[in-house]
Amino acid sequence: MTSELPAGLDVDFELTRFVRRVRARSLRSLGEIHPRLDYGSFTFLLLICDAPDGIRGSEIAEELGVHKSTASRAIASMEKLGLITRIPDPDDGRAHLLVARPETEARVAEYRRNSHERLLALLDDWTPEEVAVFARSLTRLNDRAETEF
Template sequence: MENQAGHEIADALGMLLRRSTRTQLHRRITEGMGEGVDELTYPVLSTLARTGPRSAADLAPDIGVDRSGVTRRASRLEAAGLLRREPDPADGRAHLLVLTEQGRAAVAQLRARLAAHITASLASWPPGEAERFAHDLRRFLTEGPFA
């Protein structure tokens, strides 16, 4: 029985972690957000909001593209006024990507959209089940194989 649960969780994680699954979700929540915000730039915004200023090279592994891919996405976000580049005090040759006030506001709106989408998709679950899932998922992340 335990082994079966492990297989089911592994299969579900495989589906969840697929790039196409994430892209589809990002496309849905960024729709209509305006200049520069789409399924490609969302991971840059979201990761910078979570981690703070970072260089394109440092950000690249977290979002699954190379440094030049991050740079292209960052340029679109910069043109839209959502981030700016600042000299990296630790490396005079590098720049840090920093969210602007407008960028932080966009991330807050995107997070609200994501939470609303998740909530709506769980609306048919029995009372308390979504809360239990949230609790168990948090526990899985802190105590499970990703800890």
């Protein structure tokens, strides 16, 4: 495949533009989860919610590509807000896993439902085939990015 894009098509620009809009919308909606939750901690919280058996802080730092101290500050903030808790790691008695509190999981699930509904509204004039092609293309892009970035 050639690395040149068709004239007038700037995928990077359009992805950045979309991510900026999603981030701005997310910032306005974080209060649904907690009124003092910031966007930086939100990204950590999503990883914790997506690990129902718990996740170590070091795993979060690695997954997000941040320094452990950055992860530690975000984790401490979420603990202070009462969004997450620590449980003993069953595989290593010296370590702890981070888990979302049940009420946090419920709020994040509702946030995600609302977000999904907003996305469906954006795609309401697309054909099912267009949505399927777009979803497959995004999956392919993300799969490749996981190995290349």
